[in-house]
Amino acid sequence: MEQALIFFFEYKLEIFIIALSIFVGIEVISHVPAVLHTPLMSGANAISGVIIIGGIILVGHADLTSFSFSLILGILALMFGTLNVVGGFAVTDRMLEMFKKKKK
Amino acid sequence: MDKILGTYNGFEFTIGDTLLELSYLIAALLFVYGLKLLSHPETARRGNLWAAGGMGLAMITTLLLHKDAAGSHIPITNVFIILAAIGVGSVVGWIAAIKVKMTAMPQMVSLYNATGGAASMLVGLLEYPNAVAGDVGSILVTILGLIVGAVAFSGSMIAYGKLDGRVGDVMKPFMTYLNLVLLIATLVLGAIIIFSPNEPAEMTGLLYLLLALAIVYGVMFVLPIGGADMPVVISLLNSLTGIAAAMAGFIYNNQAMILGGILVGAAGMILTMLMCKAMNRSLLNVIIGAFGGGGVSANQEHGTIKEISMSDAAVLLSYSQKVVVVPGYGLAVAQAQHIVHELETILEGKGVNLRYAIHPVAGRMPGHMNVLLAEADVSYEKLIEMDNINPDMPNVDVVIVIGANDVVNPAAYDDPGSPIYGMPIIDAHLAKNIIIMKRGMGKGYAGIENFLFFNPKTRMLFGDAKSTLQKLVSEIKSL
Numbered sequence: 001m002e003q004a005l006i007f008f009f010e011y012k013l014e015i016f017i018i019a020l021s022i023f024v025g026i027e028v029i030s031h032v033p034a035v036l037h038t039p040l041m042s043g044a045n046a047i048s049g050v051i052i053i054g055g056i057i058l059v060g061h062a063d064l065t066s067f068s069f070s071l072i073l074g075i076l077a078l079m080f081g082t083l084n085v086v087g088g089f090a091v092t093d094r095m096l097e098m099f100k101k102k103k104k
Numbered sequence: 105m106d107k108i109l110g111t112y113n114g115f116e117f118t119i120g121d122t123l124l125e126l127s128y129l130i131a132a133l134l135f136v137y138g139l140k141l142l143s144h145p146e147t148a149r150r151g152n153l154w155a156a157g158g159m160g161l162a163m164i165t166t167l168l169l170h171k172d173a174a175g176s177h178i179p180i181t182n183v184f185i186i187l188a189a190i191g192v193g194s195v196v197g198w199i200a201a202i203k204v205k206m207t208a209m210p211q212m213v214s215l216y217n218a219t220g221g222a223a224s225m226l227v228g229l230l231e232y233p234n235a236v237a238g239d240v241g242s243i244l245v246t247i248l249g250l251i252v253g254a255v256a257f258s259g260s261m262i263a264y265g266k267l268d269g270r271v272g273d274v275m276k277p278f279m280t281y282l283n284l285v286l287l288i289a290t291l292v293l294g295a296i297i298i299f300s301p302n303e304p305a306e307m308t309g310l311l312y313l314l315l316a317l318a319i320v321y322g323v324m325f326v327l328p329i330g331g332a333d334m335p336v337v338i339s340l341l342n343s344l345t346g347i348a349a350a351m352a353g354f355i356y357n358n359q360a361m362i363l364g365g366i367l368v369g370a371a372g373m374i375l376t377m378l379m380c381k382a383m384n385r386s387l388l389n390v391i392i393g394a395f396g397g398g399g400v401s402a403n404q405e406h407g408t409i410k411e412i413s414m415s416d417a418a419v420l421l422s423y424s425q426k427v428v429v430v431p432g433y434g435l436a437v438a439q440a441q442h443i444v445h446e447l448e449t450i451l452e453g454k455g456v457n458l459r460y461a462i463h464p465v466a467g468r469m470p471g472h473m474n475v476l477l478a479e480a481d482v483s484y485e486k487l488i489e490m491d492n493i494n495p496d497m498p499n500v501d502v503v504i505v506i507g508a509n510d511v512v513n514p515a516a517y518d519d520p521g522s523p524i525y526g527m528p529i530i531d532a533h534l535a536k537n538i539i540i541m542k543r544g545m546g547k548g549y550a551g552i553e554n555f556l557f558f559n560p561k562t563r564m565l566f567g568d569a570k571s572t573l574q575k576l577v578s579e580i581k582s583l
Contacts, residue, residue, distance in 0.1 A: 007241040014354055014362055021363050024136055025370025032143035034464055034489050037375065037471030042213045043142045043152045044371050045342050047135050048220045050159065050364035051253075051349040052190075054227040056166045057356055059186050060178035070230050075189045077226035082193025083200075084220035089156040090201035091212055096149040098206065098478050 039095045046088025052081030105169070120169045127165035128360035134158025135364045139371065145484070162360050163190075206479035207439060210469040214264040214338060217345050221256030224249050224348035225315070231355050232311055237303045242355060244298050249351030250311075251294055251318045256344040258322030263338055266331070267468055275328040280392055283328075286321045293317060325391070331433065332510060334468040336379040336390045343372025375470055382464035384516075384527040412563035417539055418579035421451060424501035424537075427458045428493065430530050431473050432466050434507015434543070438569035441480035444506065447577050448482065454580075459486050461493045461503075461530045463511035494531045503535040505556075507542075507569050513554045538562040541572050 008015060032040055055078035062071050105120040134154050141151025167186060171177055178186070197216075204212045228250030235243045265271030293314045297307055304311075329337050350365025380387050412420075421427060429448075435441060448458045460482065466473045474487055497503070505512050512532040515522040532538055538561050556562060565572050 003240050007244070010241055011354065014357070014359070017359055017362050018350065018366050021366035022370045025139075025367045026374055028136065028140045028367075029143060029371040029374045033145065034462060034471055035474045035484050035487060036143060036145060036148055037464075038209065038213070038469060038475045039148055039152070039471070040139075040142050041339060041342055041372070041375060041470055042209075042216070043148075043155060044139065044368045045213060045217050045220065045345065046152075047139065047155055047159070047364050048217075048342070048346040048349045048368040049223070050135075050162070050361050051220060051223045051227060051352050052159075053162055053166050053358060053361055054231075054349075054352040054356055055189075055223060056163065056178075056186055057170055058227060058230055059189065060167070060170060060182050061172040061176075062182060064179075064181055064185075073226050074230055075185065077223045077230070078186060078189040079193040079196075080219040080226070081223035082190045083197040084216050084223065085156075085159055085197070086194045087197030087201045087212075087219075088216045089152060089159070090198055091204065091209070091216070092152045093149065094201060095206070095209065095475060095478075096152060098475075099145065099148070099484055 035099070039092050039099070042088060042095065043092040046085055046092060049081055049084035049088055052078065052085055055081045121171070124165050124169040125359075127161050127169075128358065131158040131162035132360045132363040134161070135360075135367055139367060206475060207436065207441075208268070209475050210334075210338070210467075210472060211264050211267040213469065214260045214267055214341070217338075217342055218257050218260035218264060220345040221253045221258075221260055221341075221348060224253030224345065224352055225257050225318075226253075227352045227355070228253060228348075229311070229315060231352075233304050233308070235304050238301050240298060243304070245351045245354035247294050247298050247314070249348050249355070250315065251290060252344050252351065253348035254315055254318035255322040255325065256341050256348055258319040259326040259337070259344075260322075260341045262323050262326040263334065263341060266326070267334065271327075273328065273330050275330070279324065279328050283321070283324050286317065286324055290314065290317045290321050329390070331468060332465065333383075333390050335465050335470045335472070336376055336383070336387070338469045339372050339375040339379055340387070343369050343376060346370075346372055379465055379470055382528060384524070409557055410563050412539060412565060414565070414575050414579045417563075417565060417576055418583055420537060420539075421456065421502055421504075421576075422454050422580055422583055424456055426496075426500045426502075427451060427456050428461050428488075428497070428500045428503045428532075428535065429458065430461045430463070430466075430503060430505045430508050430512055430532055431477065432463075432506065432508025432511060433468060433472075434509075434541075434569055436467060436472065436476050436507070438507060440506065440570040440573050441476050441482075443570055443573040443577060445477070445480040445482050447573060447580075448486070450577060450580055459488050459493065461490060461532075462487050463490050463508070463530050466508060466511055490528060490530050494534075497531040497534040498536075500535040502537045502539060503532045505532055505538065505540045506573075509542075509554055512556055514559075515553070515555055519555075532556060533559055533561075536561065539565060541565045541567070541569050543568060 059074040059078055106118050108116045108118050135158050138151040138155025141147040228246050232246050297310055346365045346368025350362045353361025451458050462473050512530050514533045516524045516527045516529045533556055
């Protein structure tokens with residue numbers, strides 16, 4: 001119990017952000033037309049590639065003086081994150097361009 | 105940049121630190137704004153670009169301004185390694201995104217989701233040894249990020265395999281229990297690691313066991329899920345990737361990661377709920393997978409199946425005023441979207457009003473039919489959502505069902521024993537004439553009889569959707 005209280009106090013700001021983000025996420029997405037379900041999902045998917053920031057920090061402060069398995073995994077994480085971000089946004093843009101073209 | 109501005113929580117902070125946090129704030133706002141714009145057709149494309157811009161900004165400022173606990177910047181050698189990794193990822197991601205066929209979009213989205221999950225999983229794996237023994241809070245978020253990321257990764261890979269036709273549905277009755285055991289084992293082991301007072305370095309064996317368990321659970325969780333339930337699972341996995349990224353945000357005390365991740369988590373959850381509602385099933389029911397085989401009311405009168413000749417169908421369609429096409433996964437499998445568009449053009453030329461009725465869970469991902477038909481140049485104003493087209497169904501002269509089954513099964517209304525009872529459907533049975541294109545008399549995904557086939561107004565056109573449509577189009581042309 002005490003542990004949970006300590007956790008809450010130490011992370012109170014982050015927990016505030018989580019609580020509010022949930023509402024923002026729900027509010028922003030509600031009433032989305034079905035025609036946009038796929039691009040929305042794929043765009044959101046690209047945003048979840050924000051994990052790449054973690055990858056940059058991880059590899060950025062990695063010790064390069066000795067070769068390590070963790071460094072390889074870190075670089076792999078970075079590449080996966082980039083794939084998610086770049087591929088995700090690019091694919092979403094392609095889909096939306098297709099919708100746009102048909103509008104005329 | 106390194107000028108010290110003041111102290112916060114006992115740490116000195118510089119102009120650079122401030123700018124970094126400011127850039128995260130801007131990135132977070134761009135994520136929200138971009139997602140908001142993404143939910144309206146007119147602004148969607150701009151929204152996607154804004155969100156991408158926010159991501160680019162956060163990546164650049166992190167690279168330039170981030171400092172570790174000791175206060176040192178990212179060394180230049182590391183910067184080059186990072187840029188190389190990002191370069192490789194960008195080129196591969198970009199090429200794949202440009203090259204992928206629009207019809208392969210569900211697979212692609214799953215694959216990208218898997219990479220995001222894998223990145224979160226690896227970050228959790230690599231950050232765990234840096235945690236302080238007994239610091240339950242930070243170990244908790246690290247382990248949660250690892251578990252959720254691993255499940256999202258392996259689950260999305262299986263989803264990718266299924267959508268790409270490489271992996272079949274595997275459903276054995278014991279799997280429900282096996283999955284429950286796996287889930288409990290994963291959570292218990294996670295809890296053991298989280299609450300252990302030992303040094304994280306001593307726990308690597310257990311950590312890798314946990315990783316393996318979570319990956320296996322992801323595989324086993326998606327394997328038994330049938331094709332028709334894929335839209336639910338894909339949006340759920342999408343949501344999980346967001347949550348995993350948010351957990352990693354906790355590790356780094358990074359508000360942009362937390363907000364971005366949770367935003368995606370919440371949005372994915374909403375989409376998941378929407379998909380569940382469209383099938384009148386609970387999320388738990390989808391995950392446990394109680395669907396299929398439950399043909400309770402097999403003793404009902406079937407009536408007879410009537411076929412229609414190609415020429416009769418051509419005449420019927422040509423002299424109709426209102427025609428509605430109900431597309432389903434069969435259309436995607438047969439790759440018949442272009443020929444459907446051709447049918448639409450020819451009939452429109454004859455003064456027929458043709459629209460498409462889109463069920464929210466038709467296909468294998470949310471919005472699958474919209475993307476498929478848009479690829480064939482079908483204008484999105486012609487794609488009508490279920491709730492908007494149903495009231496007009498009695499005025500429709502002919503409804504053509506192409507490769508769809510359960511989404512038009514009237515058992516959803518009048519057979520309480522049916523597994524799909526209560527699911528909202530497209531009211532094809534109310535139209536004046538019904539033509540069903542089907543490969544054979546096989547049952548739909550749910551494995552239940554479709555009473556629409558025995559409706560006196562229904563006539564069948566058997567065969568592959570693509571070749572049937574081709575024959576129909578040339579028949580109409582020759583009229």
